[in-house]
Amino acid sequence: GAGVSQSPSNKVTEKGKDVELRCDPISGHTALYWYRQSLGQGLEFLIYFQGNSAPDKSGLPSDRFSAERTGGSVSTLTIQRTQQEDSAVYLCASSSRWGGRTDTQYFGPGTRLTVL
Amino acid sequence: SQQGEEDPQALSIQEGENATMNCSYKTSINNLQWYRQNSGRGLVHLILIRSNEREKHSGRLRVTLDTSKKSSSLLITASRAADTASYFCATDSSGTSYGKLTFGQGTILTVHP
Numbered sequence: 001g002a003g004v005s006q007s008p009s010n011k012v013t014e015k016g017k018d019v020e021l022r023c024d025p026i027s028g029h030t031a032l033y034w035y036r037q038s039l040g041q042g043l044e045f046l047i048y049f050q051g052n053s054a055p056d057k058s059g060l061p062s063d064r065f066s067a068e069r070t071g072g073s074v075s076t077l078t079i080q081r082t083q084q085e086d087s088a089v090y091l092c093a094s095s096s097r098w099g100g101r102t103d104t105q106y107f108g109p110g111t112r113l114t115v116l
Numbered sequence: 117s118q119q120g121e122e123d124p125q126a127l128s129i130q131e132g133e134n135a136t137m138n139c140s141y142k143t144s145i146n147n148l149q150w151y152r153q154n155s156g157r158g159l160v161h162l163i164l165i166r167s168n169e170r171e172k173h174s175g176r177l178r179v180t181l182d183t184s185k186k187s188s189s190l191l192i193t194a195s196r197a198a199d200t201a202s203y204f205c206a207t208d209s210s211g212t213s214y215g216k217l218t219f220g221q222g223t224i225l226t227v228h229p
Contacts, residue, residue: 031214031215033215033216033217035217035219042219042220042221042222043204043206043219044219045216045217045218048214048215048216050214055214056214056216089157091158091159093159095215103164103215104149104161104164105149105161105215105217106161107151107158107159107160107161108158109157109158110157110158112157
């Protein structure tokens with residue numbers, strides 16, 4: 001079946017602009033995650049969704065970052081007033097639950113964000 | 117913050133040789149996963165090993181887990197040029213039930229034809 005998809009694949013924006021990044025998880029996966037990969041920080045967890053709720057937002061770096069998920073499916077990560085340090089690859093992953101726990105996470109191809 | 121430490125940071129070998137990468141972590145885990153990344157984009161899942169398992173195989177991949185030493189290793193046998201990529205270990209810590217992953221810094225593997 002189809003894997004996790006993300007759009008856009010690349011986004012170049014000017015400092016101060018808002019951006020929206022989209023993630024379509026694997027159909028039927030109730031768990032959805034956002035991670036960020038940057039040169040200085042490696043791969044970092046941002047936020048976790050179970051269904052439409054986000055029990056863990058602890059990785060969001062500032063209040064300029066927000067995310068939502070609708071219909072237990074598509075998720076959007078929004079960055080307001082972008083800064084140059086927001087430049088990174090933003091990765092989305094989804095997972096099913098097995099025995100009350102989540103299992104293998106399947107990642108999308110990522111969105112490369114460049115803030116000029 | 118990064119939980120995992122991987123070594124080596126970079127590994128260069130010839131086609132046909134075996135490649136071994138190591139990962140150490142700090143907290144108790146539910147499972148440990150290995151991923152491959154080509155050209156800095158999406159992560160491809162390779163193998164998951166649970167905390168009660170000691171060894172798993174998948175094709176040319178062999179993963180071991182030693183929870184007493186908080187370490188894991190990934191062995192790729194008979195490497196191919198197509199195995200050239202970055203390899204990451206990621207841990208699902210015991211403190212949560214929802215699979216938040218903490219990644220190591222990764223090992224860059226180069227396989228020369």
